[in-house]
Amino acid sequence: MRKDVHTDGTPRLCVSCDARHKGICGALDQEQLVALAKTSHKQHAESGTELLGDAERINTYAVVLSGVVKLAKTLSDGRQQIVSLQFAPDFLGRPFKSESALSAEAATDVSLCTFPKAALERLMQASPELERRLYRQALDELDQAREWIVTLGRKTAGEKIASFLLMIARNIDPSADPDRDSANFELPLTRADIADFLGLTIETVSRQLTRLRADKVISIENNRNVVVPSLARLEARAGN
Amino acid sequence: MRKDVHTDGTPRLCVSCDARHKGICGALDQEQLVALAKTSHKQHAESGTELLGDAERINTYAVVLSGVVKLAKTLSDGRQQIVSLQFAPDFLGRPFKSESALSAEAATDVSLCTFPKAALERLMQASPELERRLYRQALDELDQAREWIVTLGRKTAGEKIASFLLMIARNIDPSADPDRDSANFELPLTRADIADFLGLTIETVSRQLTRLRADKVISIENNRNVVVPSLARLEARAGN
DNA sequence: CGGCCGGTTGAATCTCTTCAACGTCCGTGG
DNA sequence: CCACGGACGTTGAAGAGATTCAACCGGCCG
Numbered sequence: 001m002r003k004d005v006h007t008d009g010t011p012r013l014c015v016s017c018d019a020r021h022k023g024i025c026g027a028l029d030q031e032q033l034v035a036l037a038k039t040s041h042k043q044h045a046e047s048g049t050e051l052l053g054d055a056e057r058i059n060t061y062a063v064v065l066s067g068v069v070k071l072a073k074t075l076s077d078g079r080q081q082i083v084s085l086q087f088a089p090d091f092l093g094r095p096f097k098s099e100s101a102l103s104a105e106a107a108t109d110v111s112l113c114t115f116p117k118a119a120l121e122r123l124m125q126a127s128p129e130l131e132r133r134l135y136r137q138a139l140d141e142l143d144q145a146r147e148w149i150v151t152l153g154r155k156t157a158g159e160k161i162a163s164f165l166l167m168i169a170r171n172i173d174p175s176a177d178p179d180r181d182s183a184n185f186e187l188p189l190t191r192a193d194i195a196d197f198l199g200l201t202i203e204t205v206s207r208q209l210t211r212l213r214a215d216k217v218i219s220i221e222n223n224r225n226v227v228v229p230s231l232a233r234l235e236a237r238a239g240n
Numbered sequence: 241m242r243k244d245v246h247t248d249g250t251p252r253l254c255v256s257c258d259a260r261h262k263g264i265c266g267a268l269d270q271e272q273l274v275a276l277a278k279t280s281h282k283q284h285a286e287s288g289t290e291l292l293g294d295a296e297r298i299n300t301y302a303v304v305l306s307g308v309v310k311l312a313k314t315l316s317d318g319r320q321q322i323v324s325l326q327f328a329p330d331f332l333g334r335p336f337k338s339e340s341a342l343s344a345e346a347a348t349d350v351s352l353c354t355f356p357k358a359a360l361e362r363l364m365q366a367s368p369e370l371e372r373r374l375y376r377q378a379l380d381e382l383d384q385a386r387e388w389i390v391t392l393g394r395k396t397a398g399e400k401i402a403s404f405l406l407m408i409a410r411n412i413d414p415s416a417d418p419d420r421d422s423a424n425f426e427l428p429l430t431r432a433d434i435a436d437f438l439g440l441t442i443e444t445v446s447r448q449l450t451r452l453r454a455d456k457v458i459s460i461e462n463n464r465n466v467v468v469p470s471l472a473r474l475e476a477r478a479g480n
Numbered sequence: 481c482g483g484c485c486g487g488t489t490g491a492a493t494c495t496c497t498t499c500a501a502c503g504t505c506c507g508t509g510g
Numbered sequence: 511c512c513a514c515g516g517a518c519g520t521t522g523a524a525g526a527g528a529t530t531c532a533a534c535c536g537g538c539c540g
Contacts, residue, residue, distance in 0.1 A: 059438060073390045079391040083386040096376055101383060128368045135375040136336055143334075143341060144376055145385035146323040152315045152392040153321040153439025156498065191519060199393030201497055206520055223504095223519065240315060397528065431487060441529055446488055463487065 019063045019113065023089030024137070026129040028044030032123055040115035045106045051092075052104040060114045061093035067110030068172075068188040071102045072196065082197040083148075084141065085188075086169045091137055095121070108188045152199050155239050160198040161208040162237035165218065169228060183228040211236070259303045259353065263329030264377065264452030267370040272363055278324035280355035285346045291332075292344040300354045301333035307350030308412070308428040311342045312436065317343040322437040324381065325428075328412045331377055335361070348428045392439050395479050401448040405458065409468060423468040452477070 009030045014020045014037055042065070045051060051069065052058070069086040083102065083138060086092055092112070094100060126133045151163050169183040187194075191202045191209075198205065212218045217234055219227045228234050249270045254260045254277055265273060282305070285291060291309065292298070303324050309323040323342065326332055332352070334340065362373045391403050409423040427434075431442045438445065452458045457474055459467045467476050 062330060071386075073386070075390070075394060077479070079394045081390040083389045094379065096379060102386070128371065129366065130342075131371060131375065135371065135378060138375060138378040138382055139334065139336060142382045142385060145382060145389060146313070146342070148389055149323045149392060150315070150321040151383060154315060154319045190517095202519080203498080203521085204496060207496095210520070239317070441532080442487080443489085444528060447528095450488070 009034070012222050013040065013042065013113070014036050016090075017065065017113065019065065021238060023063055024091050024130060024133045025063070027127060027133040028123070032127060032130075033034060036115060036123060040113055040118045043112045043114050045110045045112065047106055047108050047110075049106045049110075051106060051110075051112075053105050055102060056100050056173070057081065058098060058100050059117050061091070061117055061120050062112040062114040064090045064092060065089045065111040065113055068107040069110055070105050070107040070189075070193065070197075072105065073102055080196045081199060082193065084145065085171075085197070091134060093117070093120075095124070095134065101168045107193060112114045140175035157198075157200055158208050158211065159239035160200065161194075161205065161212065162217075162234055162239070164194060164198060165212075165226065165228065166231070166234055166238055168226075169231065169234075181231050183226075183231055185226055187226055199209065249274070253277050253280065253282060253353070257305065257329075259305065259329035263303055264331050264370060264373045265303070267316070267373040272367060272370075276359060276363060278356055279359045279426065280353055283352045283354050285350045287346055287348050287350075289346045289350075290343065291341075291346060291350075291352075292340050294340060294343045296340050297339060298333065298340050299357050300350040301331065301357055301360050302354040304328045304330045304332060305351040305353055306454065308347040309350055309352075310345050310347040310429070310433065310437075312345065313342055320436045321439060322433065323424060324385065325411075325437070331374060333357070333360075335364070335374065347433060397438075397440055397444050398448050398451065398477065400440065400480035401434075401445065401452065402457075402474055402479070404434060404438060405452075405466065405468065406471070406474055406478055408466075409471065409474075421471050423466075423471055425466055427464045427466055 010020075011034055011239050014025065014033060017023075017025070019025045020033075025036070028036065043062070051062075054074065064086050066088050069090075069092060070082045071084040071086065072080055072082045074080045092104065124134070151160055155163065159226065168187065169185055172188065173183045173185045188199065194200075195202045195205045209220065210220075212234075213220060217228070217230075217237060219229075221227070250260075251274055254265065254273060257263075257265070259265045260273075265276070268276065283302070294314065306328050309326040309330075309332060310322045311326065312320055312322045314320045325347065332344065334342075364374070377461075391400055395403065408427065409425055412428065413423045413425045429437065431445050434440075435442045435445045449458075449460065452474075453460060457468070457470075457477060458468075461467070
């Protein structure tokens with residue numbers, strides 16, 4: 001009996017994987033899953049690790065299993081802007097392009113399921129279902145990117161911070177009861193990262209957080225743990 | 241003999257259409273093209289026409305044949321942000337969602353080829369090739385959106401204007417010789433639109449254009465016709 | 481002719497940045 | 511063991527860039 005697959009035929013790697021159901025792998029049948037799992041492996045990277053450099057050749061794709069990955073662009077004079085945050089079980093990669101136009105870095109400790117570019121592309125040919133999932137995620141990311149364009153273009157520093165906290169709460173609050181009004185999470189980003197994400201400076205980020213704290217919209221412990229007693233009140237600060 | 245198809249079997253509507261080759265219709269074979277053309281028709285809208293309201297139900301898709309369409313979001317207090325400009329032969333629509341999260345408005349006089357949502361979706365099932373084209377366009381738009389996030393988040397007003405002019409030049413310069421250093425085009429947007437696109441005010445847009453003119457990086461006639469003697473010099477102002 | 485729309489320009493104001501100082505936590509090495 | 515240095519965060523004061531408010535111009539339409 002094979003050791004790399006579970007008794008029901010699901011690869012060991014995949015049995016407890018979130019992406020198996022909610023991520024792109026949900027599009028695959030047993031056989032395809034086994035094929036992909038054969039070439040894939042779990043990879044851990046600690047916070048700060050560069051996963052992919054700008055203009056670097058891409059030869060693997062990945063799925064985020066846990067943690068947060070930041071995608072960023074840097075201008076020639078060093079100014080940096082984070083253009084997206086990827087959470088589990090997001091797909092990581094840019095089909096149809098061999099070079100990355102972005103850099104990817106682990107914002108927190110991260111675990112990934114990586115597999116060769118070619119393996120996924122072969123599967124994509126075989127499974128329209130898989131391609132559709134990828135298409136859907138691209139559209140979702142496009143929606144998010146446009147949401148963010150509004151935030152960057154038209155919101156004040158205070159609104160940006162509120163919008164950011166709201167977005168994080170929605171993505172990683174462990175007590176993910178969808179219709180509870182309070183939230184409680186650990187910030188996956190440093191102040192510097194938040195600044196790079198919002199197009200602000202760290203000082204402005206700090207000041208705005210302090211203000212939200214002073215107004216009792218949030219409270220923060222150990223610089224990282226955020227408690228939001230009322231998401232509605234936070235939302236009112238986000239200026240939508 | 242049928243009047244709606246050309247002698248070689250290509251629908252009349254499509255023979256001279258750019259999207260037939262470079263746009264999504266290039267993915268279709270003769271038969272599929274005929275099927276789609278049967279339900280589609282050419283539509284003209286003059287500058288300023290609202291094509292689709294925010295939160296409006298979507299029941300048609302379209303391809304831009306000429307002109308420029310702006311996609312925008314508006315905050316509750318009236319602040320507006322243009323999140324994308326669509327040029328020929330871009331696809332217009334959001335598959336897998338029945339409601340629009342954006343408003344679409346003709347920025348210039350526009351002609352569109354519209355067809356029912358259902359018709360395209362049926363074709364998408366039948367043609368993985370078509371779905372792949374749509375997927376590709378979504379990825380391209382995502383790249384653009386992220387490019388724009390950098391511009392909005394990290395560039396100065398002057399750099400934003402330069403980046404904008406560059407983007408327009410690349411998309412609609414009629415003398416589209418790829419490696420000529422000069423360009424010459426008509427601005428498809430008013431100052432107000434440019435401001436909404438760049439997250440600035442009209443006054444700032446005006447001042448920055450004046451400055452570029454003073455520095456002889458561009459010249460402008462009749463408020464709309466822009467001449468760029470050296471794209472390289474303009475690019476140097478874009479801060480990439 | 482008068483009024484409106486789109487655009488430009490000037491002066492005052494405000495928001496965010498810049499520069500600088502300081503506090504805390506934590507790992508390292510004397 | 512404690513002192514040192516670095517990473518990360520907060521806070522204050524001064525400064526710059528963009529906005530706001532206002533006036534003005536030219537073209538176009540009724």
